[in-house]
Amino acid sequence: MATLIVMDHTGDTRHNFDAKNADALLKAEERFKELTGAGFTAAVRTASGEAGVKRTFDPNAEETLFFPRLVGG
Amino acid sequence: MSKQPLPNAKERLRLFLSECGRRARGLCDSLRRQPNRIDSRFVLAFRYRYWEREARGLELLKEWLSPEQFAQYEAKSYFEVTGCHSGKRYRINRGTSMNIHELDGAGRPRLGWCFAPQGHLVAGDVMLAQKIALETDERGALAVANRFSVLTGPRTTLLH
Numbered sequence: 433m434a435t436l437i438v439m440d441h442t443g444d445t446r447h448n449f450d451a452k453n454a455d456a457l458l459k460a461e462e463r464f465k466e467l468t469g470a471g472f473t474a475a476v477r478t479a480s481g482e483a484g485v486k487r488t489f490d491p492n493a494e495e496t497l498f499f500p501r502l503v504g505g
Numbered sequence: 506m507s508k509q510p511l512p513n514a515k516e517r518l519r520l521f522l523s524e525c526g527r528r529a530r531g532l533c534d535s536l537r538r539q540p541n542r543i544d545s546r547f548v549l550a551f552r553y554r555y556w557e558r559e560a561r562g563l564e565l566l567k568e569w570l571s572p573e574q575f576a577q578y579e580a581k582s583y584f585e586v587t588g589c590h591s592g593k594r595y596r597i598n599r600g601t602s603m604n605i606h607e608l609d610g611a612g613r614p615r616l617g618w619c620f621a622p623q624g625h626l627v628a629g630d631v632m633l634a635q636k637i638a639l640e641t642d643e644r645g646a647l648a649v650a651n652r653f654s655v656l657t658g659p660r661t662t663l664l665h
Contacts, residue, residue, distance in 0.1 A: 439622065439630045443561035471623075475637045481571050485641045497569070499634035500626070504651040505602040505619035 434491075436463055438472070438498045457491055464489040464496065471501035562629025569633055586636050588643035595639050601631045605639075606655055620650035 436447040447463060449456040468474055474486045476493040486496065567575055574584035583598040585608070596614065598604040602621060606614035622634040638646035 437565070439626055439634065441558075441625050443558040443627055444565055444630065473634075473637070473642075475641065477569065483569065483637045483640055485637070497565075497633075497637075499630065499637070500622040500624050502620050502634065502638055502646055502649050503623050504649045505621050 434460070434493065435495050436460060436467075436498065437495060438467065439500065451491055461489040461491075467498045472498040473501075474498050559627050559629065562627035562631075562633075564629070566629035566633045566636075569636070574636075584636070586639045588639050589641055590643040593643075597632050597635050597639075599628060599632065601626070601628050603653060604632070605635060605650075614655040617653040617655045618647060618650045619653060620646055 433448050434451040436449070438445045438447070447460070449460045451457060451460075464474060468487070475483050475497045476486055476490060477495060478484055486493070490496065567578070570578060570584060574586070578584040578599075583596050585594055585596050587594055594608040594612070595618070596606045596608055598606070603617060603619045605618040605620075607616040607618060609615040620635070620638070621631050626634070635646070
């Protein structure tokens with residue numbers, strides 16, 4: 433089971449999907465495009481534990497984290 | 506002549522705080538007269554949800570920290586990251602704003618940076634977004650950030 437984690441005011445919202453299911457994968461990709469289109473940054477963890485930014489949907493990522501656009505404080 | 510604005514600012518701050526105190530006392534008096542005005546269940550639920558959100562944010566942060574960063578955060582309530590472009594070290598303190606310090610070669614804070622994800626996010630989420638931004642797009646993050654000076658010497662500890 434793969435997960436899209438979206439940071440929001442509730443802490444985070446998680447969308448689980450079966451990466452082996454074509455329909456679920458398509459929906460996850462649509463959500464990815466929707467979020468990145470709205471200014472969210474998508475990040476995944478590499479096998480070594482480092483974070484990497486994804487510009488396109490990675491169907492093999494177990495967890496993709498989305499955080500809102502950065503602004504100066 | 507040049508010292509004139511400071512007393513004025515102090516006076517305005519004093520008046521502002523005095524007004525805040527007056528309003529707070531008024532609110533307390535009003536609640537004493539009408540104790541049922543705020544439903545205690547609402548207060549408890551709000552507190553519970555607030556702490557639940559904070560805890561979830563910190564859990565997520567800890568899942569994404571490297572083992573070294575995790576150990577550092579557990580021990581000191583901050584962790585350090587390396588900027589992907591400059592190789593500079595940054596300390597991310599627990600908090601949601603003005604919580605990033607750029608470190609000098611000796612590991613002392615030399616400059617503060619302030620940026621965060623848009624919206625009202627909990628501290629764990631903010632710190633995680635700051636970490637990922639500095640580790641993957643340092644220039645982009647600093648381009649939107651505001652700088653602030655950091656006290657040096659013994660008073661530096663006040664900022665941690």
